[in-house]
Amino acid sequence: MIQATDEKDIEIERRFVPKAKDINDEIAWAQINKDVLRSMERPRLMYWVIFLASLALFGFGVYCEIYQYQNGMGAADLNNPQVWGWYIATFIFWIGMSHSGTLLSAILHIMHADWRKPIYRFAEAMTTFSLMTAGLFVLVHLGRVWEFYYVVAYPNERWAWPNFNSPLVWDATAIGTYLTSSIVFLYFGMIPDLAICRDNAKGVRKKFYWLLSLGWQGTDRQWANFRVAYLTVACFLIPLAVSVHSIVATDFAVSQQPGWHITSFPPYFVAGALYSGCAAIITLFIVLRYVFRFEEYMTMPILDKTCRLTFAIAMVWTYLNLVEYASVWYGDDPVAKQTLLFRATGDYATYWWAMNFLGSVVPFALAFKSLRNNIPVMLVVSLLLNLGMWLERFMIVTPTFAHGYYPWTWTDHWMPNWVQYGIVAGSFGWFSMLFMLFCKIFPTVSMYEVKEMVYHRFVARKARA
C-alpha cells in the first residue's frame, strides 16, 4: 500500500515538477576524479590554438604599452576633453565581468543551488583573472605609472597620504579587497581538490600540489571547519561584490558631469556587471566543455539554467537602463538632457543604438528553449551580449567628454587610435592566457562538490525507492 503511494508521488513529481537532470547521477566517484584529472593532461588541440592566439594578442598589447610608456599618453591619441578614452571603459568592463563568478560561487552556494557545482570553479577563476586585467588597466591608464603606489596608503616619513575622498582611492581599496578575497575564496574552495591532485600526481607536480593542498586529508575536523569558513567567506563576498561595482559607479556618480551624475548608477552598474559576467560564463562554459571534453559535467541542463539566469539579469539591466534615461529626461536638467540627446542622435548614435539593441533585444534569444540548447547560437549570443555591455561602458565614458558642460570643449567624432585598440585587444589576450593556464594547472570542475551532488541524488533516490 505504502509502496503504491510512493510510486504515485514519484509519478506526480515526475509529471508536474519536471526537473532537468543536471548531471548523470550514476557516475562513479572514481570516474569523476579520472575525468577531471584527465583535463589537466591532454586537452584538445583547440586549447593550444586559443592559448597561443591569446599569447600573441597579449604580446601585441605589451608592445603597444611599451610604445605608450616611452612616448607619453599622447601616443594613445587622448586629448583635453577626451582624457579617459577606452581604458576606463574597458576597465569597467573587466571589473563588471568579475561579478558573476561571485554570483555563482557565493550567492548560489548560500542558496544551495546544486547546479552551480560543476561550473562555479571556472567562474570564480574568471572573477580573479578579470580583476587582474582590470587592475592592469588602472596602470595602463596612469600618466606616470611608475608612481602608481602613491594611491596606496602606506606610512611614509613625509606624512603624505592618498586623498581618501577620491572615488579612485575607494576603487583601489575595493578592488584590492575583492581581488584578495576572491583569490582566497578560489584557493580555499580548491583545497580538497588539490589534495586529489596531490594523490594522483607524480614528480614536480606532486611537490607543487603537496605544498598547495596544505596536508588536506578530508578528516571530519577539517571538513567541519572548512564548511563554516567557506560559508562565512561566501557571505562576506556577496556584499563585497555589490560594493565593488557600486564604488566603480561612484567614479562617475560622484563627479559633476552630465550623464554621470546620476543617482541610479550604482545599481545600474551592478546589474550590468552581473549581466556581462553571466554572458562571459556562457562563453567560457562552451569553450571549456569542448576543449576539455567536459560534456559529462558541463551539461545542457546547466547551460540552460545559466541562460535563464542571464535572461533574468538582462531584464533587470534593461529596466535600470530605461530608468536612467527616464530619470535624466524627467529630471529636466537641460545639460544632462542634452547629453542624453547627444548620445542618441549625435556622433555616437550608432554605438548607442547598437548597445541598446544588443543589451535589451538580443537577450530575448535566451527566452527560447530551442535556442538555449543550441551551442553555436549560444556562443554567438553570449559574445554579442558582452559586446553590447562593452559598448555600454564606452557610451558612459566617451559621450560625456565629447559633450559636457562646457560648449567650447565639445569635440567631434573622437575615436581612439591603434595603441588603444592594441592594449584593449591585449587585455583580452592576457585574460584568456591566464585563464587557459589556470585550467591546465588546476581542476576546473570542483570534484568534491560534484561528488556531493551525485551522492545527494543517490541518497534521495535510494530513500524514495
Added chain:
Amino acid sequence: MSKAHTLALFNDFEAAGRALQELKASNLPGFRMEDVLIKSPIEHPELSEMLGSRPVYVQLYTMAGAVLGSTIGFTLIASAQANFLQQIRGGRPIVPIPPDMVLTYELFILIGVLMTVVGCFIAWKLPGNRSPLYNTRISEDKIGILVKADPLVIPKVNGIFERHQPLEIMGEQGR
C-alpha cells in the same frame, strides 16, 4: 603512554557508520571516541555526529576580524587625514564621514575574510599537521576511519573493523 594508530578503509558511508556504532558501544579500555577521525572524500555530517560534538570556532575569528577591521580601519583613515599635513580639498571637511565609511566597510570585509581563513588554518593546525596513516583512495571514493588508541587495544579495534567488510586495514607500530 604511547599510542598506536590504525586506519580502516570502507566502501561506503553505511559500512563506516556501522563500524563507528560498534566502536562507540564497545567501551574498550585505552580507547576514546575523541581519538577517532573520519577521512572522507566529501563531507558527511551524519557520520561526524556519531563522534560526539566537535565545536567549530572559526566564527569567533571572523567576529574578531570584522570588529578589528572596522574600528582600526576607521581610526587609521581618520587620523591619517587629521595629521599635520591637513589638506583642504574641494571645501569638504578634512575628516569627511561618507568616504571614510566606504573605506571602513571595505576594510571590515577584508580583515573579516582574512581572519576567517586564518581561523580555519589555526583550527586545522596548519601548516605541518599531517595526521598519520593516509590512503590516496580516500580522496577518490573510500571512507577511512582512523583510530588512535593504546597499542594493546589496536587488535580489538581491528577486530571490530573486520566485521564490517573493510577494504583494507593499515596499521603502524606504536611509538
Added chain:
Amino acid sequence: MSLSNLIKNWSTLRVKRPYEDQYKDKDYKWAMVIDLDACTGCNACTTACYAENNLPVVGKEAFSKGQAMHWIRIERYWGEGDELPKFPDRGAQFLPMLCQQCESAPCEVVCPVGATHHTPDGLNSQVYNRCIGSRYCSANCPYKVRYFNWWQYPERAWPNPLEQQLNPDVTVRSKGVMEKCTFCVQRLVEAKNRARTEGRRVEDGEVTTACAQACPTSAITFGNLADNKSQVAKMWARQQVDLAKDKQEKSDENMRGYRIFEDLRTYPSIVYMERIRDLQA
C-alpha cells in the same frame, strides 16, 4: 599622536567650506575680475602666460588633436544668446578662460593622491611631483581648464638653446603630469615673502599675474579679496558677488558681474563682467 590630534580637533576637522566671512581675518585670498566688455581677444594674456609659466608650444599636429597647453585660452563665441548668425557681422565675442580657482573645487575631491588641494590663501594648487596622471581632475572639471602633458614636451618645445628663455622660478613639467593656471603662484610667493620680511601685508597692485600685466585694455584685474581696500574686493562688492554664495542676490538686475556655473556650487574666484552690446546698432 595622530589619534589625540583627531579627538582634540574634531570640530575644526569637520568644517565645511566656503562659509561666510571665511577670509575676513585672513591675510590673503587671491581673486580676479575679468571685464568681457574690455576684452578684445588679442591673446596677449595667453602669450604672456606661455612666457611666464614655461608652457610648451606643442606644434600644429598636437594642437589640432586638442593637446594644447594654454592655461588661459581665448574662446570665441559668435552671436548673442539664442541668436547664431551664419555670418557674424559684428565679429565674435571673447571669453578668456582660465582655472577658476574654485573654493569648492570638483578637481580637488577626486584626485586620488591629493596632488591638488586648497592653499590657505585660497588657491587651487597643483603639486606636480605628487601627480600620477589619473586625469580624474580634468574629467570632473566643468570648465575643462586642466591640461595634461600628453608628451614629453620639454624636449620638443625648447630645443637648444631655447631652454635659456625658460622662467627659472617655474618647474618644467614632464610627461604624464596634470597642470593648470596657478594665478602665477611664483610671483605671489615672492611678493608675500618680501612683504613678510618687511613686516606688512602685500599691498594692492604690488603683485599681479602675467595675464593681467600683459592685457592692453586692463580687462583683467587681479588682487587680494581679503583686503577690503583692494581693487578686486571693491569690484566684487560693487557687483554684489559673494564668494560663499551659489546664488547671488542683486539689488539691480543690470549688474554685470557673474561667475560661471555658479549653480554647480564650485564657488569660483573669478568674476566675469558681462559684455554690453547695442543690439540695435
